[in-house]
Amino acid sequence: MLYVNDIFYSIQGESSFTGYPCKFVRLAGCNLKCGYCDTKDALDIKNSNPLSIGEIISALYSIGGGNNVKLVEITGGEPLLQKEAFDLFGELIKLNYIVLLETNGTISLKKVHKKVIKIIDVKCPSSGFSKEFNYENLKYISMSDEVKFVIGTDEDYDFAKDFLKINKINTGKLIFSAAEGSMNSKELAEKILKDGLNVRLGIQLHKILRLK
Ligand code: SF4
Numbered sequence: 001m002l003y004v005n006d007i008f009y010s011i012q013g014e015s016s017f018t019g020y021p022c023k024f025v026r027l028a029g030c031n032l033k034c035g036y037c038d039t040k041d042a043l044d045i046k047n048s049n050p051l052s053i054g055e056i057i058s059a060l061y062s063i064g065g066g067n068n069v070k071l072v073e074i075t076g077g078e079p080l081l082q083k084e085a086f087d088l089f090g091e092l093i094k095l096n097y098i099v100l101l102e103t104n105g106t107i108s109l110k111k112v113h114k115k116v117i118k119i120i121d122v123k124c125p126s127s128g129f130s131k132e133f134n135y136e137n138l139k140y141i142s143m144s145d146e147v148k149f150v151i152g153t154d155e156d157y158d159f160a161k162d163f164l165k166i167n168k169i170n171t172g173k174l175i176f177s178a179a180e181g182s183m184n185s186k187e188l189a190e191k192i193l194k195d196g197l198n199v200r201l202g203i204q205l206h207k208i209l210r211l212k
Pocket residue numbers: 030031032033034036037038039040043076077078104
């Protein structure tokens with residue numbers, strides 16, 4: 001059984017898949033408690049239903065025109081806290097889904113199915129959890145994966161910049177997103193331009209469109 005906070009259908013808003021219709025499975029529970037978390041409801045396992053992998057797959061089929069939309073994102077909370085999530089990836093891949101995984105990078109990615117596209121949200125200092133990153137995970141990042149930094153302060157920006165300078169990251173898909181309410185996207189865009197960084201400015205499209 002997996003503890004599922006929500007299964008829904010919306011526009012993908014925070015990666016290189018931005019703008020595509022996507023089915024989402026939001027798993028409950030997280031090992032962090034970031035100040036700016038916008039999915040607080042999903043942090044508590046009490047706000048979830050236990051569902052089997054078969055039930056999750058049926059629920060996914062019931063949205064997004066059955067098999068028409070084949071993009072699915074497993075998110076949370078922190079999905080990798082639940083061991084069965086690893087089996088869910090395999091079953092979805094067998095069904096020809098393109099599977100995205102949003103993870104905070106603190107739990108080992110070693111056993112994640114090779115075909116899963118990992119979106120790794122490296123926590124910056126304003127989250128309160130920048131020391132929690134599992135650096136061994138850098139070994140498991142491939143060209144199709146994405147690395148994201150949510151930036152709310154100048155210190156966060158410098159942290160993200162240094163992280164990219166110091167660490168060898170095997171993907172060019174790097175995203176800097178402004179933390180809502182702390183830094184605006186224009187200010188962040190100007191910093192990226194000034195410093196000549198090869199990173200994508202992340203804009204939370206689903207929020208602009210006021211979608212879930
Ligand atoms: S890791 Fe993600 S889900 Fe967990 S508290 Fe931080 S922002 Fe929220």
